[in-house]
Amino acid sequence: xVKVTQSSRYLVKRTGEKVFLECVQDxxxxxxxxxxxxxxxxxxxxxxxxxxxxxxxxxIPEGYSVSREKKERxxxxxxxASTNQTSMYLCASSPEISGxxxxxxxxxxxxxxx
Amino acid sequence: xxxxxxxxxxTATEGAIxxxxxxxxxxxxxxxxxxxxxxxxxxxxxxxxxLDGLEEKGRFSSFLSRSxxxxxxxxKELQMKDSASYLCAVKDSNYQLxxxxxxxxxxxx
Numbered sequence: 553x554v555k556v557t558q559s560s561r562y563l564v565k566r567t568g569e570k571v572f573l574e575c576v577q578d579x580x581x582x583x584x585x586x587x588x589x590x591x592x593x594x595x596x597x598x599x600x601x602x603x604x605x606x607x608x609x610x611x612i613p614e615g616y617s618v619s620r621e622k623k624e625r626x627x628x629x630x631x632x633a634s635t636n637q638t639s640m641y642l643c644a645s646s647p648e649i650s651g652x653x654x655x656x657x658x659x660x661x662x663x664x665x666x
Numbered sequence: 667x668x669x670x671x672x673x674x675x676x677t678a679t680e681g682a683i684x685x686x687x688x689x690x691x692x693x694x695x696x697x698x699x700x701x702x703x704x705x706x707x708x709x710x711x712x713x714x715x716x717l718d719g720l721e722e723k724g725r726f727s728s729f730l731s732r733s734x735x736x737x738x739x740x741x742k743e744l745q746m747k748d749s750a751s752y753l754c755a756v757k758d759s760n761y762q763l764x765x766x767x768x769x770x771x772x773x774x775x
Binding site for chain 1 (some may be wrong): 670697699701703706707708711712713714716728753755761762763764765766767
């Protein structure tokens with residue numbers, strides 16, 4: 553089974569802090585994604601990556617950046633955390649973009665910014 | 667704009683059948699997905715439809731009508747473990763997934 557591991561399940565940070573969310577997948581998938589999930593809203597795509605060192609903005613990239621130095625690892629960075637970034641963050645990976653590609657998600661990182 | 671609509675919450679009885687509807691308006695269509703998400707856990711894949719009709723997978727079935735922009739997920743012989751949120755997502759012309767807000771399904775004994 554493909555596994556996507558997010559390093560932190562729960563984080564509490566203060567406004568202005570730099571936050572790193574790490575995600576690792578173990579099945580050699582080309583594509584990795586970062587979403588945020590908020591009550592009453594569908595998953596919203598922050599950034600995605602098709603290959604090492606490659607990144608593309610999603611629907612809500614403002615206030616976030618990403619890094620993909622190795623194929624298996626995709627990091628989400630909040631340069632200066634704000635309270636409106638309190639959310640559940642989900643990492644996912646897939647072998648391809650087209651067709652019936654299935655996303656495999658990590659268990660999520662719940663971030664609270666005080 | 668692009669939009670996916672599904673009911674916020676549904677309640678059903680153990681052993682019964684429930685149908686969760688999803689309507690969509692997207693820029694193009696390259697398939698529709700259903701995912702299940704238990705509270706505090708990762709979403710997991712349930713089904714994929716790209717052609718009209720019914721896809722059956724055990725107790726779960728998913729139906730698609732592209733002309734109507736409509737899908738449903740049918741769950742039979744409900745079990746308590748089916749209590750979860752069910753997420754509908756459509757892949758648009760750019761192969762990007764557009765997600766509904768999810769339907770929270772509550773199963774009562």
